[in-house]
Structure formats: C-alpha cells, structure tokens
C-alpha cells in the first residue's frame with residue numbers, strides 16, 4: 430500500500446514533536462538513496478526556500494489618525510511616494526517606487542539608491558521613517574498638511590501584500606548584442622559575456638510542487654522571517670508545461686500573491702535592492718512547507734537541479750521586443766556550476782537569488798515545524814495549474 | 829602612516845600657485861608627484877601621493893585655494909552584514925576577488941586579488957561594496 434497522509438495527521442505529528450521534516454535539498458539525496466516510495470513513507474514535510482529581488486511587492490500601512498483628522502491624499506515615506514487613494518490614513522508603498530527626485534536613468538545607468546523596497550526594509554528594521562502627507566481638506570478631515578517621523582511600532586497595521594512573488598521558474602538572461610545592457614536581471618555583458626539566472630532551483634517552492642497539489646489559498650508560509658500566507662495566485666500566474674523541442678520538462682510560470690505581518694518580520698529577509706540602470710526593488714525571503722500527502726507529491730518534491738531547467742532568453746532583443754524566441758534551456762545543475770555552453774560558446778553564469786539564504790530559510794522553517802511552532806495548513810482552495818491552460822494576454826497598443 | 833592619492837584640478841587662475849611648497853612647509857606633508865600636467869595660466873591636473881599627520885588640513889588648504897581635489901579610491905570594503913550572497917557581482921568582478929564558493933554558493937571576498945575597478949560597487953543590489961578613500 431502506498432502512503433497517504435492527511436493534513437490533520439501531519440499536524441498531529443508536528444504537535445507531538447514527531448514529524449520528520451527535511452529540506453528540499455536533503456530530500457533529493459534521500460530519494461536517490463531509498464527511492465520515492467520509501468522516502469514518502471519516512472518524511473512528513475519538506476521545506477523549500479527562496480530569497481531574491483521580487484519587484485511585485487509592497488505594503489499596506491495604516492498610520493493612525495492625527496488630530497485634527499486628515500484625509501491623506503498624497504503620501505511620501507522618506508520622500509518615496511506611496512499610493513494614498515485608499516481611505517484617510519491608509520497607503521500602499523510599492524517596492525519599485527523610486528525616491529521622488531531620483532535622477533532615474535538620466536545619468537545612465539542610474540543607481541536607484543533608495544526606493545519603496547528600502548522604505549519597507551527600514552520599517553522592518555525598526556528605523557524611523559519620515560512621513561509627509563498632503564490633502565485638500567474636508568469638513569470631517571480638515572487638516573491639509575502633515576510631516577512627522579513614524580516607526581513600525583508607532584503605526585497600526587503594516588502588512589506586506591505582494592501581488593506576484595515566488596516565480597515558479599525564471600528565464601536565464603543573456604545579451605547577444607554588442608553592448609552591455611542593464612536589466613532587472615542585472616548587468617548583462619555583450620556577445621554572451623555572461624548569463625544570469627534567478628531561482629533557487631531544487632530549493633525553489635513552486636518548482637517542488639509544480640502541479641499545485643498542496644500550495645493554494647491559505648497555505649501558511651515563511652515570509653520575510655515571520656509567518657505569512659498565500660493570499661491568491663500571483664498576477665501573471667500562467668502555469669504551463671515547459672517543452673524543449675517536443676520533450677516535456679516540468680511545469681513553469683506559476684506565481685503567488687502573499688501576505689504577512691511586517692511587525693513579525695526580520696530585516697535579514699526583507700531587503701531594499703537597487704538594480705543598476707533598472708530601478709529599485711525588494712529582496713524577499715519566502716519558504717513554503719510541502720506536506721507529503723502521497724508518493725506523487727514526493728516524486729515532484731525530490732526533483733533535483735539536474736532535472737529542472739531555465740529557458741535561456743536574450744534580453745537585448747527577444748525579451749524587450751517580445752519575439753518569444755529562446756536560445757535553449759539550461760539545467761540548474763549547469764547554471765549553478767558557474768558555466769554553461771550556448772551557441773558553442775562557454776558562458777559564465779551568476780545567480781540573482783541567494784542560494785545560502787534559500788538554504789537558511791528552508792532550515793529555519795524546518796526547525797519551526799520540528800519544534801511544533803508551525804503547522805501546515807490545508808488550502809481553502811487550490812490554485813490553477815498547467816492543466817488549466819491559462820493563456821497570457823498581451824496588451825494591444827493599436828486600438 | 830598610510831599615504832593617500834589625490835587628483836588636483838587647476839583652472840587658469842589657480843595653476844601658478846606654489847601649492848607643493850605650502851603642503852611641505854606649512855603642513856609637514858611628504859609629497860610624491862605621480863603625474864603632472866600643468867602649464868602656467870592654463871587648466872591642468874596633478875596626481876599626488878600625500879603622507880603626513882596633517883593630511884586633512886592640507887586638503888582643506890587646497891580647497892580654500894579653489895583647487896578641485898578628488899580623492900583616488902584606495903580600496904573597496906566588503907560589508908558582510910549587507911551582503912546576501914546573491915552572487916550577482918561574481919561574474920562582473922574581473923579578477924575573481926569576489927567569488928562563489930561551491931557547493932554552498934557562499935560569496936567570498938579576497939581583498940588581495942581586488943584591483944579596485946569598482947564594478948562590484950556599481951552592480952551590487954545591496955550596496956554591500958563600498959569605495960574607501
């Protein structure tokens with residue numbers, strides 16, 4: 430009889446301190462040694478981790494009401510504009526918003542030293558942040574201007590609400606043109622001078638549950654050092670089978686929208702980032718537990734870097750102009766080795782996301798579960814997967 | 829005592845001031861002229877290496893004379909707390925001073941190999957590499 434477990438059974442074992450928990454790295458070697466069936470019998474939960482720039486991130490903040498009251502209609506935090514079109518004392522600070530007087534790319538490539546992601550990091554780190562607000566004034570909210578310092582402790586709610594995080598898989602970015610380019614995938618040297626990739630491969634949450642058998646709305650996760658939840662699928666959630674000249678590799682293209690209380694977070698796992706010539710961002714640490722419900726879940730979770738692939742794309746033309754053309758596929762084992770071969774040329778590789786931090790997050794989550802502090806949650810609803818054939822829409826600019 | 833390298837930029841009006849004399853005599857600095865490109869009453873540059881306790885006073889004096897002083901980077905500093913070991917800098921670094929240690933993929937900085945080209949200072953998303961003067 431092959432093993433079947435329920436969420437309730439797994440949580441019973443977690444509560445009694447008996448759960449067997451491995452990281453996604455560790456489970457790869459266990460399955461190599463003992464096979465899927467035996468590993469599924471032995472292991473209750475596998476923890477994954479990822480840490481890297483996730484641009485589609487931001488935070489909802491409620492500042493509390495000043496006296497007299499103010500219906501804040503324009504808000505800046507450390508001179509970074511936040512969206513204040515939500516009620517009187519709420520705002521949303523987006524990770525990629527630059528400082529108001531940032532020279533941007535006028536002096537190319539721009540440095541983008543401080544932006545929304547850095548504001549979020551400063552708040553999580555407990556540092557003071559300057560709040561400036563303007564309003565037009567109403568009878569019930571007469572105040573028109575405000576400038577003060579706030580900290581995370583001073584304000585009511587602060588929760589990260591990231592519309593698109595934890596990309597299942599990502600392009601390996603290269604540059605075939607004859608000049609250096611500056612992208613959200615870093616500085617790409619001319620004539621295939623380097624290749625950048627950006628997932629943690631065999632540690633990456635959605636590559637380890639590629640068919641969304643366990644991850645769904647309400648899944649409890651590690652988010653930025655605290656406990657968070659999957660709120661919905663991410664925007665641009667287009668899970669589809671990666672197919673290399675007729676061979677199905679594995680699903681790719683899923684994303685998550687996640688939410689979590691900033692007051693629980695640790696600035697080690699929430700960092701403002703500056704991408705040269707591109708813009709500001711936020712590096713986010715995410716870890717997702719995968720409950721081993723059956724052998725099928727174990728089979729996917731045990732996929733190694735050798736069996737996981739990134740599509741290789743040119744960012745000088747194919748990406749910006751949306752030609753869809755790929756230069757091939759590279760396995761994460763090859764990408765992590767430091768060199769891949771493209772068009773007969775040896776190309777050095779570098780990651781954008783941190784492998785040591787991904788390992789640290791998977792290990793932290795493992796410890797939480799082993800100590801009985803963190804239970805796995807059954808999703809209220811599973812997310813669309815590759816078999817739902819969601820088709821990405823392009824924006825038509827001819828209308 | 830460590831020495832520091834600076835570039836001085838003169839305008840036509842400042843090019844004939846006896847500044848070397850002042851630096852030595854008034855501020856007790858040892859001056860090593862690395863490169864000079866100066867003509868009386870024309871714009872010019874001078875690259876100097878200065879050694880001495882009163883280095884900062886000497887710099888202040890130069891600036892008071894309306895001479896533009898630019899400090900040459902001596903080294904880059906690696907801020908380990910800021911570094912997330914993302915690895916993005918490792919293919920930009922021309923000497924391997926910043927490199928990934930496999931299989932853990934931990935980033936290491938070997939300052940002996942660093943040539944202060946400052947590529948890492950530009951590309952590091954965490955601003956973990958800083959120029960020191």
Ligand code: SF4
Pocket residue numbers: 904920921922923924925926941942943944945946947948949957
């Ligand atoms: S300054 Fe240049 S040589 Fe030194 S670590 Fe940075 S990139 Fe490498």
Ligand code: SF4
Pocket residue numbers: 910911912913914915916917918926935951952953954955956957
């Ligand atoms: S780019 Fe910066 S943060 Fe990333 S490994 Fe290099 S020094 Fe560390």
